[in-house]
Amino acid sequence: MNLPRTADIVIIGGGVMGASAAYHLAQRGVRNVVLLEREEFFGTGATGRCAGGVRYQFSTEINVRLSMASLPMIDRFKEEIGQEVSYRKCGYLLVATRENDVAAFRRNVELQNRLGAPTELLSGDDVRARVPSMVFADALAGTFNRHDGVADPNSVVMGYVGAARRLGAKVVSRAEVTEVRVGGNKVEAVETTLGSIETHLVLNAAGPWASEIGRLAGVDVPIVPIRRQMFTTTPIPAVPDDLPFVIDFAQSLYFHREGAGLLVGMSNTRQAPGYDQRVDEAFELTTMEAAVARLPSMREAGRVSHWAGLYEVTPDAHPIFGTTPVDGFYIVGGFSGHGFMHGPVAGKLMAELIVDGSFATVDVSALDLARFDEGRLVHEYNVV
Numbered sequence: 333m334n335l336p337r338t339a340d341i342v343i344i345g346g347g348v349m350g351a352s353a354a355y356h357l358a359q360r361g362v363r364n365v366v367l368l369e370r371e372e373f374f375g376t377g378a379t380g381r382c383a384g385g386v387r388y389q390f391s392t393e394i395n396v397r398l399s400m401a402s403l404p405m406i407d408r409f410k411e412e413i414g415q416e417v418s419y420r421k422c423g424y425l426l427v428a429t430r431e432n433d434v435a436a437f438r439r440n441v442e443l444q445n446r447l448g449a450p451t452e453l454l455s456g457d458d459v460r461a462r463v464p465s466m467v468f469a470d471a472l473a474g475t476f477n478r479h480d481g482v483a484d485p486n487s488v489v490m491g492y493v494g495a496a497r498r499l500g501a502k503v504v505s506r507a508e509v510t511e512v513r514v515g516g517n518k519v520e521a522v523e524t525t526l527g528s529i530e531t532h533l534v535l536n537a538a539g540p541w542a543s544e545i546g547r548l549a550g551v552d553v554p555i556v557p558i559r560r561q562m563f564t565t566t567p568i569p570a571v572p573d574d575l576p577f578v579i580d581f582a583q584s585l586y587f588h589r590e591g592a593g594l595l596v597g598m599s600n601t602r603q604a605p606g607y608d609q610r611v612d613e614a615f616e617l618t619t620m621e622a623a624v625a626r627l628p629s630m631r632e633a634g635r636v637s638h639w640a641g642l643y644e645v646t647p648d649a650h651p652i653f654g655t656t657p658v659d660g661f662y663i664v665g666g667f668s669g670h671g672f673m674h675g676p677v678a679g680k681l682m683a684e685l686i687v688d689g690s691f692a693t694v695d696v697s698a699l700d701l702a703r704f705d706e707g708r709l710v711h712e713y714n715v716v
């Protein structure tokens with residue numbers, strides 16, 4: 333498609349955030365919405381490389397509230413957007429093997445229950461009974477929410493991109509933003525590899541690359557890219573169809589069903605920041621050893637595929653929503669490893685802010701960019 337010469341708003345980044353924002357802005361009646369993605373296809377950044385997990389189980393009120401608003405949007409995606417997204421409610425089982433995690437798990441369940449999420453607190457024996465195919469002799473406690481599960485990230489992105497387009501938004505791939513022109517502290521235009529677009533509003537939705545886009549506008553965005561990776565296996569008959577999304581919390585090791593096999597990932601706590609998206613083979617071996625110790629039947633399985641992607645991490649592991657010191661330059665990003673599930677409501681919230689001037693669905697005003705300079709950080713414990 334030809335690049336429009338002007339826009340009411342330019343959204344930079346065609347992952348779940350940009351696609352959801354484009355749809356919600358168009359749906360709210362903003363006419364000339366332009367969504368730019370530098371790759372050939374939408375959703376090939378963090379979104380397309382993610383594990384697809386969606387959960388209510390967080391440790392801060394704001395994250396639970398984001399899930400309470402966003403997961404029902406994924407549940408009714410087909411009705412609202414017209415796209416099947418394969419939301420499978422297998423439940424998330426978080427397993428605690430350290431005493432201090434048990435106390436935190438208890439607090440988290442209380443918080444989630446108070447906000448209306450029916451998460452259950454389990455004993456170590458309950459954990460062992462729930463996943464008999466796994467070795468959890470050291471489990472002290474667990475938490476389980478049967479509404480948690482997995483959905484398909486690409487379907488969510490393409491659903492929003494298609495729906496935005498039907499509402500008149502222009503969506504352009506292979507368009508890399510190279511400059512954000514600012515005059516008198518106001519956004520004036522964006523320059524891209526396909527030409528320039530005059531606009532007074534820009535939404536930075538560039539995920540792990542959001543700090544680079546911030547720099548183009550002279551705005552400091554504290555989002556750091558951290559590599560995370562996973563692999564999938566051949567079928568494992570010992571693993572039941574209804575295996576929950578299991579997280580060995582102390583090791584940040586997780587498993588969920590992927591077809592007749594498994595998807596397995598583990599966070600490398602020593603991973604240095606950077607944009608390298610190649611699989612770290614040595615750490616993959618460490619992950620396999622840890623996974624086989626928990627699920628011995630995996631020893632018989634082969635690896636089908638593996639890949640790495642980038643978390644977009646902020647200093648307090650909470651996202652950034654809102655305005656910046658440059659007039660007309662907005663940001664949504666920094667979801668620190670759980671943005672796929674919050675993407676639907678995040679785009680809706682940005683449309684509320686841009687069209688109405690305030691957030692309505694969830695009050696995320698505490699998650700502004702200014703909190704980092706002002707020391708108002710909000711820490712999340714359940715980061716995997």
Ligand SMILES: Cc1cc2nc3c(=O)[nH]c(=O)nc-3n(C[C@H](O)[C@H](O)[C@H](O)COP(=O)(O)OP(=O)(O)OC[C@H]3O[C@@H](n4cnc5c(N)ncnc54)[C@H](O)[C@@H]3O)c2cc1C
Binds near residue numbers: 380561666
């Ligand atoms: C391995 C892994 C597992 C994960 N698992 C989960 C999970 O189970 N559940 C969950 O909720 N979240 C998960 N996440 C996190 C989730 O993927 C992200 O939080 C979310 O996808 C971020 O979406 P985004 O739209 O902000 O970023 P992205 O999807 O990265 O989109 C940003 C886009 O901006 C584009 N871009 C960058 N620079 C430019 C430019 N100059 N011009 C134009 N376009 C540009 C990029 O190409 C990219 O497509 C996981 C992430 C990883 C890496």
